[in-house]
Amino acid sequence: MNVLVKSATIVDPKSDFHNQTVDILIEKGLISQISKRIQNPKNYKVITLDNLHVSQGWFDSSVSFGEPGFEERETIENGLKTAAYSGFTTVAVNSNTNPVIDSYADISFLKSKSSNNAVQLLPIGALTKHSDGIDLAELFDMTSAGAVAFYDYQKPIANPNLMKVALQYASNFGGLVCSFPQESKITGLGVMNENVTSTSLGLKGNPALAEELQIARDLFILEYTEGKLHIPTISTAKSVELIRAAKQKKLDVTCSVAIHNLVFTDENLTTFDTNYKVLPPLRTQNDIDALIIGLKDGTIDMVTSDHNPIDIEHKKIEFDYAKYGTIGLESAFGALNSIFTIKKTIELLTKGKDRFNVESAPVTIGNKANLTLFNPNDTYTFSSKNIISTSKNSMFLNQDLKGTVYGIISSNQLILK
Structure with a gap:
């Protein structure tokens, strides 16, 4: 060309x-x-x-498509087209398909399906088989096939010993373990941030405590194992504090925040619009302020659109039963650029490449x-x-x-x- x-x-x-x-x-x-x-x-x-x-090509560390299994939500072809038109030259794609991406063959399928595309697709393999949180998936085999990280998308690892073993095992070949920050026993049936707003709306709450307990647990395990951990999509002020302290201890930990968690609060749910039903849930303005400070001082390493297409049948229903997720690739740049300077916006859209083994190519x-x-x-x-x-x-x-x-x-x- x-x-x-x-x-x-x-x-x-x-x-x-x-x-x-x-x-x-x-x-x-x-x-x-x-x-x-x-x-x-x-x-x-x-x-x-x-x-x-013009800038270096942008990178998104958490994108979901539908293929294989949920093509009605999004195909790989159209998903990569969406990424390109949204300015992203590389996207790390989650394993939440049907079947779950948890084997060498699954990773090879994604690589083959996306070959010769302008946008580079980086597969994220499931951390556990079928993402059921019981047994580790074949992490080394998936690495050999091209997986860049391991993550049971939006499914927390309840068993702390399993997390310990995952970090120890992956450290043998430099594998990046991702842990969704939620203690499900605390979350229960909560569908939005636990706050005065959830009470006024009559919706069950998902407290900030659920996120913070899981992060604290994982950071203790990380310190013990000396592994390599990424915590995707944090959403609370206390989470920022916990990770800041861990970095001061020189633990090998990174984290991201979803762009929508920098823009919207739980008060946006007053209309019961299910497009605002996401995981982690929208929090408070105090949390947003802390997240933005965390991005500015480097505590939070990267932003993500956390792009998650959901078909209309699973969104246009009662709030309690609607699936979590919002698309975000198309709005990512415009939203970030409304908050930060253009220099900072581009920095945030290109950070995280090293963590996911993406080649950086300065405009030189x-x-x-x-x-x-x-x-x-x-x-x-x-x-x-x-x-x-x-x-x-x-x-x-x-x-x-x-x-x-x-x-x-x-x-x-x-x-x-």
Whole structure:
């Protein structure tokens, strides 16, 4: 692929051209020239877009599709198309399919199904067989097939000894163990944050304590095993404190936060809109403030859309019985960019690569062209026309967002909306 990108402002602190508006020449998928003005004698395709900005390709550490088994929610093909149009060049895909991704063959299927795509799909294998929390899955075999981490998506590991063994075993080959932060016996039948709002709505509460107890337990086990742990989608102020203290002890722990947990609170559930039913649940403004501080000081390592398509039959029902989940790829950039500066937004969308063994490619001459193209200043109201996913369960509908994505250049391919 040969293309000339004109008048693009580079947002990449690792590049010598950071904050400069330049032309970028890409030949055979490599950045061959960056300069104030580049001629086009070979008649390459020219990209000229309004207020064009370019950064390293974005990465999302927690994305769910439906295939295999739940293709009515999302296929791999359309899911990767959604990721590309949303600015992501790499996505780590969860194992919550049917069957669950828990073997060498399952990982190979995902790799094969996504081969030759502009977006790189990184499979996350289940931590336990069938994600039932009883026996460890074949972690080493899945690593050999290309798994980048192990996670029973949104299913906590109740047995502390199983978590201990998982961390010890995975440490033999550098495997990354993910543990969903929820103590289910505390959560019980709770469907939203336990607070005055849950009481007023008559909905059973899921207290912050449930998350914090599980994190405290896992951090004790991590310290004992000296393993490698990732805690996905934390949501409370105390969780930030616990992880901050663990990092001060030099434990090998990282964590993420779902973007919607930085925007919405439990008060948004007053209309009983099931698009707001997510796990972990939406918390309080105090929690949001602590999470944002955690992102700014580096306690929280990365953000995720936690993109989880759910078909209408499992969302348009009574709140107690609706499935957890919201789509988030399409709204991720606009939501983050409404909270943080553009520099910080891009930093958050590109952090986490090292943890999941993703190659980082600064916008520099000689590197592979792995780029996201966007306009950080465009403002709009997010609506159904902005949704590319098969499922439409977005809690960002009718929200004002800042920043639009044009597309990506990745894997020697150009994808533009």
